[in-house]
Amino acid sequence: MVLKDLFLGGKKELEVIDKMKKHMGFLCSACTTLKAAIENRDKELISSVSDLEREGDIVRREIFSNIYEGAFLPFLRPNICRFVEIVDNALDVTKDAAIEYTDLELDEETKDDCARIADISAKMCEMLLAAIETLSGRADLREKSLAIRIYEKRVDEIEFDLIKRLRTKEIKNFWEGKALSDFIHDLTSISDLIEDASDYLQIINISLR
Amino acid sequence: MQPIPIIASVLIALSVGSNDTSNALGICIGCRIISFRRAVILFGVFVLIGILLQGRKVMKTVGKDIVEMDLRILGISLLVSAMLIIISNWKRLPVSTHQVIIGSLTGSGTALGADVNYGSLFEILLSWVISPLAAFFASLIIYRAMEKTLSKLPFLQIERIIRVLLLASGIIIAYTTGANELATILGPIIHAGLIDEAWAFLGGAFLVFLGAVLLSNRIIETIGSGITALDPYSGFAAQFGAGCCVFLFTSLGMPISTTYCIIGGITGVGMLKGTGTVSVDLLKKIALSWIMAPALAFLTCFTIIRTLT
Numbered sequence: 001m002v003l004k005d006l007f008l009g010g011k012k013e014l015e016v017i018d019k020m021k022k023h024m025g026f027l028c029s030a031c032t033t034l035k036a037a038i039e040n041r042d043k044e045l046i047s048s049v050s051d052l053e054r055e056g057d058i059v060r061r062e063i064f065s066n067i068y069e070g071a072f073l074p075f076l077r078p079n080i081c082r083f084v085e086i087v088d089n090a091l092d093v094t095k096d097a098a099i100e101y102t103d104l105e106l107d108e109e110t111k112d113d114c115a116r117i118a119d120i121s122a123k124m125c126e127m128l129l130a131a132i133e134t135l136s137g138r139a140d141l142r143e144k145s146l147a148i149r150i151y152e153k154r155v156d157e158i159e160f161d162l163i164k165r166l167r168t169k170e171i172k173n174f175w176e177g178k179a180l181s182d183f184i185h186d187l188t189s190i191s192d193l194i195e196d197a198s199d200y201l202q203i204i205n206i207s208l209r
Numbered sequence: 210m211q212p213i214p215i216i217a218s219v220l221i222a223l224s225v226g227s228n229d230t231s232n233a234l235g236i237c238i239g240c241r242i243i244s245f246r247r248a249v250i251l252f253g254v255f256v257l258i259g260i261l262l263q264g265r266k267v268m269k270t271v272g273k274d275i276v277e278m279d280l281r282i283l284g285i286s287l288l289v290s291a292m293l294i295i296i297s298n299w300k301r302l303p304v305s306t307h308q309v310i311i312g313s314l315t316g317s318g319t320a321l322g323a324d325v326n327y328g329s330l331f332e333i334l335l336s337w338v339i340s341p342l343a344a345f346f347a348s349l350i351i352y353r354a355m356e357k358t359l360s361k362l363p364f365l366q367i368e369r370i371i372r373v374l375l376l377a378s379g380i381i382i383a384y385t386t387g388a389n390e391l392a393t394i395l396g397p398i399i400h401a402g403l404i405d406e407a408w409a410f411l412g413g414a415f416l417v418f419l420g421a422v423l424l425s426n427r428i429i430e431t432i433g434s435g436i437t438a439l440d441p442y443s444g445f446a447a448q449f450g451a452g453c454c455v456f457l458f459t460s461l462g463m464p465i466s467t468t469y470c471i472i473g474g475i476t477g478v479g480m481l482k483g484t485g486t487v488s489v490d491l492l493k494k495i496a497l498s499w500i501m502a503p504a505l506a507f508l509t510c511f512t513i514i515r516t517l518t
Contacts, residue, residue: 010365014365017365073371076368
């Protein structure tokens with residue numbers, strides 16, 4: 001029984017990796033939906049982002065439960081949990097950005113920039129999803145991490161220009177300004193969090209080498 | 210006088226069971242590779258296999274080659290050894306069972322004017338010096354080899370292989386605990402003719418198992434969690450290096466300490482990662498204990514016998 005567990009085991013670990021991919025998949029879908037909502041000014045899609053966030057929460061709990069049941073060496077568990085928490089935070093801010101967007105009326109130029117940021121965030125998610133797959137395969141994780149960093153830099157550049165332009169824009173009242181500021185902040189935080197998650201994945205990957 | 214050496218051996222065997230299970234399978238239990246119950250059974254089984262297959266050489270060295278054994282030497286030596294080992298465990302001071310037993314036997318033999326074989330004693334002392342150094346280099350080589358081979362595999366595969374390797378190295382340590390540690394305890398009483406070899410093997414292995422079942426739980430939790438929290442990769446290299454080293458010295462009939470070999474292994478891996486990771490102060494304390502334990506055992510036995518006679 002012991003030897004069977006040992007040699008044929010690894011099911012718990014594979015299950016966790018699969019759930020991490022599923023969790024990441026929800027983030028990808030949430031970013032893509034947010035992008036579509038911004039691009040098409042379709043506020044009906046916002047509720048889908050909230051649903052994805054809720055489903056992500058369920059998967060996060062399942063991952064923690066699998067880890068508690070003994071998946072992975074204890075040495076690796078804190079970093080794996082931290083990675084999952086960061087992805088979950090990214091889902092939370094995506095949902096927050098989506099909710100804030102419901103009350104906003106963006107001008108064409110701002111809408112295009114925000115859609116570009118959401119698009120890059122979605123691409124970063126796909127790259128991070130591919131990076132998770134390298135844990136069970138032979139592909140190089142460093143290339144994916146580098147691509148994520150490049151994407152994040154691009155988001156920073158768009159954010160810099162966007163904020164510079166928005167500062168010259170007239171705001172009708174405090175709440176309109178706050179909603180816009182919070183929306184931009186949350187939208188650009190998604191890429192920051194994905195980059196953080198990618199760093200943790202890199203730590204997990206090298207910690208057994 | 211006859212029951213005293215046997216009672217003392219029983220106490221030492223129980224103490225080995227309580228402390229050395231953590232040397233062998235503490236990491237595996239800490240990593241939840243194996244449950245405590247299964248680990249203790251596995252430990253007991255491999256201790257028995259160890260003493261059955263390879264215990265005789267070390268038993269001969271300790272029981273026959275060092276000092277001309279008589280009941281007084283045996284009684285005082287093992288009683289003092291048991292007391293020193295129990296006190297040091299109680300005070301949480303690291304001492305080697307081998308060093309205490311051999312120090313005690315030599316001290317008693319010298320005090321009673323028995324024929325002490327200084328040639329054998331010198332060989333044993335030399336093996337105490339060489340074995341941690343051998344473990345140091347073995348662990349260093351194993352770590353480098355793992356870096357060149359294992360590190361190139363995918364993450365999940367490495368995780369699985371490390372689990373298997375950690376269990377394998379734990380089994381080697383359990384085996385050498387029987388073949389070396391238990392043999393050191395049983396050697397004097399078997400060669401003095403106080404107990405039949407087959408009964409001594411079975412009884413000794415059972416007592417080590419009993420010590421593991423009853424007393425090792427807390428120590429395993431501390432050591433297992435402590436070590437694995439550091440790094441299972443280095444932990445394996447240190448433990449496997451130490452296991453191979455004890456196995457080699459056991460084949461040569463030399464009674465050496467598994468704990469000191471593991472310390473040598475950990476230091477080797479630490480040096481490879483950078484000298485800053487090695488605590489020189491801690492190594493100084495361990496070196497002091499390395500010198501003090503046999504010296505104290507020698508002097509205690511010598512003084513007791515000189516006072517009594």
